[in-house]
Amino acid sequence: MLPIPDPQHVGLTTYDARDPNTKYPPITMLRPPAGAPNVLIVLLDDIGFGASSAFGGPCNTPVAERLASGGVKLNRFHTTALCSPTRQALLTGRNHHSVGMGAVTELATSAPGNSSVRPKNKAPIAETLKLNGYSTAQFGKCHEVPVWEVSPVGPFDQWPTGSGFEYFYGFVGGEANQYYPGLYECTTAVEPPKTPEEGYTLTEDLADRAVTWVRQQKALTPDKPFFMYFAPGATHAPHHVPKQWSDKYTGKFEEGWDVLREQIFARQKELGVIPENAELTKRHAEIPAWDDMPADLKPVLARQMEIYAGFLEQTDHEVGRVIDAIGDLGVLDDTLVFYIIGDNGASAEGTPNGCFNEMTTFNGLPGIETTEFLLSKIDDFGTPRAYNHYAVGWAHALCAPYQWTKQIASHWGGTRNGTIVHWPAGFDDKGKTRDQFHHVIDIAPTILEAAGLPAPTFVNGIQQAPLEGVSMLAMLRDNDAPETHDVQYFEIMGNRGIYHQGWTAVTKHRTPWLQDAPPFANDIWELYGPDDWTQAHNLAKENPDKLSELQRLWLIEAVKYNVVPLDDRSVERFNPDMAGRPQLIRGNHQLLFAGMRVSENCVVNVKNKSHSVTANVVVPETGANGVVITQGGSVGGWTLYAHEGKLKYCYSFFGIDYYIVAAEHPIPAGNHQVRMEFAYDGDGLAKGGTVTLYYDGKAVGNGRVDRTQPMAFSADEACDVGADSGSPASPEYGPTGNAFSGVIDWVQIDLGEDSHDHLITAKDRFNIAMTKQ
Structure with missing residues (x-):
């Protein structure tokens, strides 16, 4: 029983600790049995x-x-x-x-x-x-x-x-x-x-x-x-x-x-x-x-x-x-x-x-990495500039x-x-x-x-x-010890098999890089014998009775260990409401504060839609510099920051293109509200948009982002408020020393009503999850 219960003292309780009858066992430190490695x-x-x-x-x-x-x-x-x-x-x-x-x-x-x-x-x-x-x-x-x-x-x-x-x-x-x-x-x-x-x-x-x-x-x-x-x-x-x-x-x-x-x-x-x-x-x-x-x-x-x-x-x-x-x-x-x-x-x-940047694959855009592009990056593979x-x-x-x-x-x-x-x-x-x-x-x-x-x-x-x-x-x-693990099922996304005393019965349901998922009834089972170390000779036709026996054993094990119902669904598993799992963030607004770092799963999705980012900041007399808020990094993402006093917005398109929009003049010292509005072009996924920057409600700069990432910025980088903690999303600042020079009271992200996320296919959604593990 763990934790191990505390020992309870049973015996004479004396009035004076000097009494020779005062006896308590010494306190001992918990240790496992002698010889435990x-x-x-x-x-x-x-x-x-x-x-x-x-x-x-x-x-x-x-x-x-x-x-x-x-x-x-x-x-x-x-x-x-x-x-x-x-x-x-x-x-x-x-x-x-x-x-x-x-x-x-x-x-x-x-x-x-x-x-x-x-x-x-x-x-x-x-x-x-x-x-x-x-x-x-x-x-x-x-x-x-x-x-x-x-x-x-x-x-x-x-x-x-x-x-x-x-x-x-x-x-x-x-x-x-x-x-x-x-x-x-x-x-x-x-x-x-x-x-x-x-x-x-x-x-x-x-x-x-x-x-x-x-x-x-x-x-x-x-x-x-x-x-x-x-x-x-x-x-x-x-x-x-x-x-x-x-x-x-x-x-x-x-x-x-x-x-x-x-x-x-x-x-x-x-x-x-x-x-x-x-x-x-x-x-x-x-x-x-x-x-x-x-x-x-x-x-x-x-x-x-x-x-x-x-x-x-x-x-x-x-x-x-x-x-x-x-x-x-x-x-x-x-x-x-x-x-x-x-x-x-x-x-x-x-x-x-x-791929040079696997985020292109996650986003369903591997075609942008042409042979010519890959050859141009050959010396950058494996470096901080790559995500290969x-x-x-x-x-x-x-x-x-x-x-x-x-x-x-x-x-x-x-x-x-x-x-x-x-x-x-x-x-x-x-x-x-x-x-x-x-x-x-x-x-x-x-x-x-x-x-x-x-x-x-x-x-x-x-x-x-x-x-x-x-x-x-x-x-x-003992090399000659008998085999003790004589039955073991296997199953991942419909690919399944059973091992029993040397025999294996298996069926491949889907191929990872093809994302095919036929009906389970169409799966073809294979049978391999105890002497076939590599599963090289399919005996299903020669020994259908043995195959049937192992298929039945797989089902028994599957019921025993919660493998069924088999689930190769894609779009349903990406919708938390349909899948039946909780989700942390709901709605079209999110309020964030300085020092927060949250994963992409925990931030409202700004992709394929119009959105705005508003921050209340206090700028020191020495001027504004550093990151207000960022998401993703050099392999893809965006950042709202101050550079040489001016508010700037940078969108990193897979690290291939950096679209930078700058305000016309520096943010004045004092308490101000800065804002970025992204007007999405629409008419599908991964389109561009128009960016407008504001100080206290007054437009101070605008520019274009020609193309965007439709499904994911990064597999591992977060959304940060007040500094960029991962790879830099803008080439205008480095991976360190990029904290905002003033005070950030709050940042709010608001989404528009023009989302095109419904155009993302079930296959692509599934691909994102299965390649981020």
Whole structure:
């Protein structure tokens, strides 16, 4: 029962503390059982089974290799094929639908399996460990908070600090700009400690914080074990990395993704991470061949992969700094390390050509990135000027030898992730592999068994449902241990499958980059046998009885864990009223105050419609300068600011065009109302508009914005009042030192009645959510 009840004193109560009969037991500090290890979970993002050199890939990961040489590799470890579901399953020891995370948080519905709300009877492992005496901290990505709770007003019970972690430093959402992240310390928005020009990257910052935290824990409470969850958000797009990392791979991918896939496959057999009789699965027609790509585009495509490989190597290096810090403290042998190389397969969300700014794809405008444009930006890929993602073909290659990629929960390309477990004090094998089937829900019960702790019956007064995973400890200690995870369902947005004692039955319902969603009745099931390591030979026609048996088993598991009703809807899931989830902001007006930072989900939508922004400000005698309000950043957004005393409005169209409108004269000193009115041209989406600036109701400037972004400004940057906290939305100020020089009393956004949002298709709305995770 957690929290553990306080001991109650029963005995003689004396009048005088000097009385020799005055006896009370000493106060003791809560500690887990003797021998309970420290625990470190490293979870990387969007990485295929065949990406890391530890599993035969082209991306150099020496830290993963070092841990594997001192521990074991898990060759049949599985995730859910998508971000939020894998993370919630990992942290709770339950299947993702069982804890409300059937898809990403942005697609939540009122159905229990898709609500994004973690049931109170399924407490996370961090809470259990904390209440048993562990120090707990999370660093990096958190994408398990319901979207209506990602704001300064909370509630915060599903943020990391409400989920058992005593300390959190990272970002809340699907992805982060590696150079300009939106960071939180616990639940408070904070700024990065330095700029990209000063050498800042997010993963290094996270490692710095993790090293500081673990040193502090062991310096002050050396007898208290820690639980650290290090989830840097790399290598999710945007693929950002300093050139010294990506330049290591210059010229290494010019033969293309089909040759790369063959090379990975050969190395995997040499390493023994797949058996000798494993077959390389065929490339599907939806994935273009390298030879079919335009010759003039290939240098850009090769550079995309160079950037990605450098990004993964840098990420592994920063993980190594955390590992080394633990080693320097003398406790690495007593630390149970799980290094999970990917929360799903490699991401195929970058389109067949890849992109320089993935926001163009999110907005349904990939065509504006022509081959000529991409070639002109080739040296900017991976830098703060880019927001890039690689092409589908690279993702497929990095999932070798399996079929498909991220989001496709039916096949191993989406769900099989190389994992390394290292615990010298806990098991003897070094440099070995394990072939038993396991799933991410098995991590939590493994930790509890290693720590000698029972799964709690009650947590915070609520009776707990059983864990749904099984411990891997026997397998880690004995290569010949029997397989204990003998049945596991999979489902993401209709892509589904079932594993049972070596057999798999699967059906791919939709292709991520095509957004096709046929009726469920039209789905074609495939059957693969126990000896088919890569799911290369479909036995559905040869063994229909076995297929029928597994289909029935999938349905049983689906009912048990809230997978049904299957839900591949798009437009309905984007309408909160139809989906049945709350929404924080309603109506056509929003009042904001200085110092506020709110996500795009929590701001009235100014796209495709006329709108105005009004602010009451006090300008000092020295003049006005700095940001009044901004939304988005250099990859797309707008900002109302003062520059050289004058009020200005800048609209950044994907960072390709900057439309700047300036007032005719400076804002006078004193209390004034400044205003920007945007008169939308209408007649469809992404049109331009006329901008008029006002001081105290008098027009002082006007200009044009020729084209706008129709659906999203940014995947991760916020709306800020009083300063621009991310990448700068205007080239006239930098990422720091842009705070407003005066006082901002309030800012109000008002929407017009000419919205064209109804023209956004269900397919495009769905694409926005599924690519922002």
